[in-house]
Structures are given as structure tokens and as C-alpha cells.
Amino acid sequence: xxxxxxxxDSKVIRKVARRILEDFSFDIDExxxxxxALDRCGSAMPDVILLDWNMPVMGGLxxxxxxxxxxxxxxxxxxFCTTENDMEHIRAAMDAGADEYIMKPxxxxxIKAKLEQVGLI
Amino acid sequence: xxxxxSPFPRPAARxxxxxxxxxxxxxxxxPPRSFPVYADxxxxxxxxxxxxxxxxxxxxxxxxxxxxxxxADLDALAAALAKDPSRLEPDIAEALLNNETFFFRDRxxxxxxxxxxxxRLKAARSAERRLRIWSAACSxxxxxxxxxxxxxxxxxSWHGWGIEILGTDLSRSALTRARSGLYTQFExxxxxxxxxxxxxxxxxxxxxxxxxxxRSRVRFLPxxxxxxxxxxxxxxxxxxxxxxxxxxxxxxxxVLARLRTALAPDGVIILGAAETLxxxxxxxxxxxxxRGYYSPTLDITRTAICPDxxxxxxxxxxxxxESPIAFPTPNQRV
Numbered sequence: 289x290x291x292x293x294x295x296x297d298s299k300v301i302r303k304v305a306r307r308i309l310e311d312f313s314f315d316i317d318e319x320x321x322x323x324x325a326l327d328r329c330g331s332a333m334p335d336v337i338l339l340d341w342n343m344p345v346m347g348g349l350x351x352x353x354x355x356x357x358x359x360x361x362x363x364x365x366x367x368f369c370t371t372e373n374d375m376e377h378i379r380a381a382m383d384a385g386a387d388e389y390i391m392k393p394x395x396x397x398x399i400k401a402k403l404e405q406v407g408l409i
Numbered sequence: 410x411x412x413x414x415s416p417f418p419r420p421a422a423r424x425x426x427x428x429x430x431x432x433x434x435x436x437x438x439x440p441p442r443s444f445p446v447y448a449d450x451x452x453x454x455x456x457x458x459x460x461x462x463x464x465x466x467x468x469x470x471x472x473x474x475x476x477x478x479x480x481a482d483l484d485a486l487a488a489a490l491a492k493d494p495s496r497l498e499p500d501i502a503e504a505l506l507n508n509e510t511f512f513f514r515d516r517x518x519x520x521x522x523x524x525x526x527x528x529r530l531k532a533a534r535s536a537e538r539r540l541r542i543w544s545a546a547c548s549x550x551x552x553x554x555x556x557x558x559x560x561x562x563x564x565x566s567w568h569g570w571g572i573e574i575l576g577t578d579l580s581r582s583a584l585t586r587a588r589s590g591l592y593t594q595f596e597x598x599x600x601x602x603x604x605x606x607x608x609x610x611x612x613x614x615x616x617x618x619x620x621x622x623x624r625s626r627v628r629f630l631p632x633x634x635x636x637x638x639x640x641x642x643x644x645x646x647x648x649x650x651x652x653x654x655x656x657x658x659x660x661x662x663x664v665l666a667r668l669r670t671a672l673a674p675d676g677v678i679i680l681g682a683a684e685t686l687x688x689x690x691x692x693x694x695x696x697x698x699x700r701g702y703y704s705p706t707l708d709i710t711r712t713a714i715c716p717d718x719x720x721x722x723x724x725x726x727x728x729x730x731e732s733p734i735a736f737p738t739p740n741q742r743v
Contacts, residue, residue, distance in 0.1 A: 373594060375612055382603060389603040391594050398598045404516070405602050 290408055291315045291332075295325040295348065296340040296369070301392075305338055305369070308396045312409050322346025326354055333362040336408055339386075341370035341377065349384055356385040365406045369394060440464035443487030447471075447505065450490075454502035455579060456635040456660040470504050503580045510548040511599035513555045518650070518679050521699050523559065526677055530645050533675055539571040543644040545634060545668070546652040547576035550587025550627070551596070554619055556648075557626040558609050575644075577632035584629050590619035634664045642671045650701075651681035658688075665692050669705055678703045 319325040373391040553576035696702035
């Protein structure tokens, strides 16, 4: 079973994403901002992180930059999942070390397609 | 073209995104009285089966035409169809089709193509340096464009080659969309990696357009697989995925025989993951080690319009053929 950390300041989005990912047999943890997510990754690194862009305390891009700069044995797959859907944001995310990018609104089919892209299902 | 409507309702979010679609008939509802009219039209026009258990999709598929024609229900539209068949038949028959497709669908056939089929054909065609690929029933174009992206990404390896990709479908509206190369946010997120999105698309408003170098390698033509093919065509690879499964056995045999005539003796035909050619071994045999890949049998008399290994062209038997398509090859060089 793969583990997934859902990082989003919206409880509703986290709940929807959780339901979809649990259907694909993922073990789910949640964080409401980038700082909480960094703390979660300190104890156990998930296999994949579903990451929002705009969040309080620490945004998704800053979290990703911190995560990739941190020495770690395991490199988690990071999939941005955000309403920022222009080329500049997408390019910035990929340059910072994201593996895939989902433009909201998402549905089960898109999540599945992206997880297949990164080889997790 | 691709296939008749899926028996499975689309997810709620996507129905909402589609906007005007009315509520679907309950799955348990009896087919409308006019169901046989639509099933017959589908069979005549596209050769595809529209079974009774899919009748609940009729309203959703035909709602736009019903509104346009001022028809209150399916039976009223059937009556209008009877009065003016030449005008309404193509519109209704095309609306009954399912244009479901996406970029790099199923992935494995594309991986297989790159790993084994293309290297073999590249060696076999090293003198003429020309490769012809047909995406039959390509719907809105994602399959032929996926192929075009593959060749663009291997540009150096195919330098100096003429790569001709033909996409055909019987749906005129699907082909119009295919030619535009313009896709929604939802469409570019299915099957397409973000790296490929950045590499091959530009954003136009809320939609994404394929760059010219990808579009210019693909030509689109209307074509009904029920009809005889134009003469003179010979393809090295034919993609015919997820379409044969919707034909009855007799229609399937006819279509396969046609595809066989347009396939080079050492070419391959690629079917969907759930499809087989069991029972048609006289036309095709499974290509070793490649699921969904089939090669023509060695009966050269069936190859009709494709030259054999000595370059001899065998005439077709009993089918009228139009002029072959002409690709503007000079500017298609990779």
C-alpha cells in the first residue's frame, strides 16, 4: 500500500481527494499548509504528496523547495494540485522538482491518470 | 467515430461541465418506441451496434438536435427524421457515437511501438526513409497527435524521414475539433504528462493548443470504415483501437478485410487492449510478444493495393477506389 500526504488548506478538497485516493488503496495523511507538511515529512516520508499552491503559513512552492533541499533517503513523488493553471506556474513547479501537475478542478479520472503517469497505480 | 455511446454514465462532474445535457433516462426505463429507428440508423451509417441497454443514453446524445429541431421527445425526432432523412441522418448518426479518446491512451501500445515496431520498420524502410501511419476512427485526434509527439521527441533519430500520419473518422464535428488542435484542460490532463504539455502546447484562454510542428505532421480526412477505402494507400502501421469491438461479426470481417488491403505485408495493425482477432486468422496473426499487435498473414493475394517485397502492386478485387491521399511530403520531413 502506498502512502499519500494531501496538503491543502481546504478541508473539503482534502476530503474529496482522500476519498478518491483511498479507492486506489492509498494510506492517507493530511496537512493544512506547507509547514505542517514539512513537519509530517520529518517523521515519515510519504510515497506521494498531493500539493496545493496557495496556502497560509507556507505555500506549496516554498514547501517543495524546502523538501527537495532536505537531505533524505527517500524522494517522494510530488503532484501539484492547484487552481493556478498558467504555463508560468506549471513551469515553476516542475523546475522546483514537482513530478506532475494537476489543474483544478480535478476528478477521479484525472487523479487516476496522473498517478498512472508517475507509476503509482 | 470510434464507438457507440458507452453503456456507463459519465461522472457527474463532467456531465455538469458539459452544460446543456438533460437528465439521463433511468437505466431501468424501457427504451422509447422509436428506439429501433435509432438503432437501425446507427447500424446503417456506422455499422456499429447500439444495443437496447444503452437506450437511456439516447436523450442525452440527441438533446441538442431535439432542441434545434423543436422536437419534444425522441419519438418526435424520429418522426422528423422520417420526413427529412437526408438532412437529419448524418447529424443524428454522428451524435450517437462516442468520441471518447485521450492522449497516449493505455500507454503500452505506444511503448511497444517505440521499443520494437519502429526500430524494425525503420531498418526495413531505410532506403525510402518514409513511414506511413493511419489512425482509423481517431475521433478528436488525440491518438494521431500522440504519435506525432513521439516522433517530435525523437527528432534527431528520424531526421530526413518522411513521417506521414493520417487520422480518419466519420464524425465531421470530431474532425473539425481534431484539426483545430485545441483541447480543454480536462483533455490535456488525461494521458498526457505535464512535461509533454509544456513541450508541445501553448495556452489560449482556458484551452490548450498543440504547436504547429505537431499538428503539421498529421492530416485528417473523413472516412467511414463501412465504405471501400480509396485505392493506392499503403500504411506501415494502422491503429484501429476500440472500434472493432462494437461491430457485429459480419461487419467486423468486412472492415478487417479492408484494413488488410491497406496494410504493408510487413506492417502491423494495433487493436485495443480488450480486443482480439480470434476467428480472423486468415487475415491477421498475433505479432510475437506484442499484445494487441497483429501482422498480416502471408497470403499476398489479399494485400491487394500494397506492394509486396518485390514492389509488385496487386490489384484490388471488386471494389471501386478513389484516388489515394497525397501527403505534402517535403515539409513533413522530421
